[in-house]
Amino acid sequence: MCTKVPWQGRQTPRSGRVEANSYNAAMALPPEVCIRGDGIVGRSLALLLGAARVRVALVAAPPTDAARRDVRAYALNIASHQLLDSLRAWPDATHATAVREMCVFGDEGGRVHFSAPRQQVEALAWIVDVPALEQRLADALRFQPQVEIVAAPVAAPLTVVCEGRASSTREALGVQYEVTPYPQHAIAARFRADKPHDEVARQWFNERGEVLALLPLGGPGGHEVALVWSVDQLRAPQLLALDDATFAASVREGAHDALGALTPTSARAAWPLQRAAADRWIGQFADGKAWALAGDAAHTVHPLAGQGLNLGLADAAALAGVLKEREHWRSVGDTRLLRRYERARRADAATMSLATDGLQQLFAHSAEPLPRLRNWGMRGFDHAGPLKHWVARQAMGLR
Secondary structure, three states, X not given: OOOOOOOOOEEOOOOOOEEOOOOOHHHOOOOOEEEEOOOHHHHHHHHHHHHOOOOEEEEOOOOOOOOOOOOOEEEEOHHHHHHHHHOOOOOOOOOEEEEOEEEEEOOOOOEEEEEHHHHOOOOOEEEEEHHHHHHHHHHHHHOOOOEEEEOOOOOOOEEEEOOOOOOHXXXXXXXXXXXXXXXXXXXXXXXXXXXXXXXXXXXXXXXXXXXXXXXXXXXOOOOEEEEEEEEXXXXXXXXXXXXXXXXXXXXXXXXXXXXXXXEEOOOOEEEEEEEEEEOOOEEEOOOOOEEEXXXXXXXXXXXXXXXXXXXXXXHHHHHHHHHHOOOOOOOOOOHHHHHHHHHHHHHHHHHHHHHHHHHHHHOOOOOOOHHHHHHHHHHHHHOOHHXXXXXXXXXXXXX
């Protein structure tokens, strides 16, 4: 039997972050897994392992200035919803808005429409507020005695690196992280629209290769939307420099006035876009203890399909499943065991990366006859029943 490890961290109510005390080995058995990175993937993995009675040390990041509200919103699929709901970390309806329909528009009349009723599901996805999700995960950690919140990495048979795409641990391990930068930046912001969003996610590709998405927030009948706009890296500073009214007018134009006038309700955030993959997902430290990568530390994809966090949560579920189902005589740090995780997830991540990259490249060029061909392809795909259904099921995380 594993001795329960008392949870020593303290939640900060406003930010959803957790504060750490130093790990006190005298108070409990040592951890079996140390997770470096307490973002959404790291916290979810800690909760999954804790539920499987694996002792976990979760390394909390140093406190940061949280005065500026996080304007990011994630599109989470059915598989992610089920995982987070099983952890009792799913946000309430005002912070997790169901997507009943999705409309994707090309630059010359192409259109693809997805509907939850046609797919026989409750929702195609949910648009989730990042701070609300982080808060629910922090709350759940308070009641998981197998998880210890620590201020610095501690020795364990297995270390899981969930530090994001700029992981310093991955770099120190000598893992090659092959990065292909896109000539684009993502701009995120929040707006209140004149018209209700009707639980529809809308996305437009334009002739410049840009992708503008307005995602529903605030629950059924809401008017709040989250903007994710992938724009040329040279154009991004110009858009960020605009005053609120002019920027809102630019978004309204890019969205073809679908929701009427837009009133900004947040500051804007921006970051460079990239496609990246680690050449190794598992390995050993010099002392023979094992490590594994998960989430953005292992892979990043273009955000146009909204699959980044879904991939990371699928990593967490797969790794937790492998460790839970291991033979009783295997340590959690057995590299032959960890290769099962690597094989299970590496192919899926690579497939999604290729798919999103292909879509981005398809709309990155405006020379004829490409615009006509891609919009013809969109119209054909919209009527390709079995293929369209299969693609939708894959995006929803249903195999």
